[in-house]
Amino acid sequence: MVTSDSLLTRNPAFVVEDLTHAFKLPDGGAMTVLQNISLTVRENEFFTVVGPSGCGKSTLLNVAAGLVDASGGKIRLLHENRDLIQTDIGYITQDSNLFPWLTAIENVMVPLEIRGVSKKERISRAEEWLAHVGLTGFENHYPRQLSGGMQKRCSIARTLVFEPKVLLMDEPFGALDAITKSALQKTVTDLWERLRTTVVFITHDLTEAIALSDRVAVMTGRPGAVHALVDIEIPRPRDVYNVTDLPEFKSIRRDLWQLLENDIAIRETAK
Numbered sequence: 381m382v383t384s385d386s387l388l389t390r391n392p393a394f395v396v397e398d399l400t401h402a403f404k405l406p407d408g409g410a411m412t413v414l415q416n417i418s419l420t421v422r423e424n425e426f427f428t429v430v431g432p433s434g435c436g437k438s439t440l441l442n443v444a445a446g447l448v449d450a451s452g453g454k455i456r457l458l459h460e461n462r463d464l465i466q467t468d469i470g471y472i473t474q475d476s477n478l479f480p481w482l483t484a485i486e487n488v489m490v491p492l493e494i495r496g497v498s499k500k501e502r503i504s505r506a507e508e509w510l511a512h513v514g515l516t517g518f519e520n521h522y523p524r525q526l527s528g529g530m531q532k533r534c535s536i537a538r539t540l541v542f543e544p545k546v547l548l549m550d551e552p553f554g555a556l557d558a559i560t561k562s563a564l565q566k567t568v569t570d571l572w573e574r575l576r577t578t579v580v581f582i583t584h585d586l587t588e589a590i591a592l593s594d595r596v597a598v599m600t601g602r603p604g605a606v607h608a609l610v611d612i613e614i615p616r617p618r619d620v621y622n623v624t625d626l627p628e629f630k631s632i633r634r635d636l637w638q639l640l641e642n643d644i645a646i647r648e649t650a651k
């Protein structure tokens with residue numbers, strides 16, 4: 381396993397120290413989901429976690445987002461070596477979670493309202509972000525009037541509008557069709573190449589992991605532990621539509637697949 385020098389010189393942004401988590405079971409027992417996980421994601425890194433279903437990936441992000449208290453160890457989210465507060469963290473879950481009673485633009489304005497941004501600025505920043513995700517013209521549509529992919533784009537705009545220092549994304553494109561998924565992968569790559577927010581991304585899709593990431597952590601089946609860390613040495617800017625044609629893509633995919641072979645519950649579309 382090789383970690384590039386440029387990465388090591390950057391500040392830590394997402395530090396997991398000996399993290400363990402067990403959920404209590406109704407019969408009084410406990411199920412260990414995460415076991416002794418330690419890893420460091422650096423500022424501006426696009427870091428992806430892959431692993432079999434049920435190995436604890438969402439639990440890891442829920443602990444990071446402060447939604448679940450870990451049984452042992454800790455996760456720290458930092459920016460310029462200072463601990464982040466919750467309002468600095470963006471979390472995009474698998475569901476879009478838009479407020480159904482608000483229009484697209486009102487949804488995108490919510491995080492700005494919470495942060496006390498003036499109405500004039502809220503409107504202009506929300507319009508700008510809806511444009512970034514290709515939703516100009518749909519500002520006044522309610523979520524039910526948007527397709528699944530459009531709802532997802534709206535939820536990405538709603539999260540990025542407040543410029544989070546660390547962005548957590550849990551299988552954000554899992555439920556989408558292949559064309560919408562590719563288009564959103566391109567949107568996210570372009571935005572990330574512009575903003576360089578630290579991203580911790582979860583996916584089942586190895587192609588997506590390779591196309592988007594600087595590094596990929598491969599987790600074991602439950603209780604989830606980090607099995608391997610793999611550098612994705614594909615130059616940027618990347619053409620996410622054609623990344624699968626690169627010879628390095630094929631060899632990285634083979635390596636990742638071998639690492640996952642023992643925990644074959646994971647599925648992905650064959651390429």
Ligand SMILES: Nc1ncnc2c1ncn2[C@@H]1O[C@H](COP(=O)(O)OP(=O)(O)OP(=O)(O)O)[C@@H](O)[C@H]1O
Binds near residue numbers: 403413437
């Ligand atoms: N709130 C909870 N209470 C009890 N058990 C839970 C809870 N949340 C998750 N689990 C259990 O913890 C394990 C890990 O769940 P988690 O959602 O973190 O897995 P995952 O790796 O994200 O899976 P997937 O890839 O299917 O999304 C599962 O066995 C799940 O049943």
Ligand SMILES: [Mg+2]
Binds near residue numbers: 437438439550
């Ligand atoms: Mg999950």
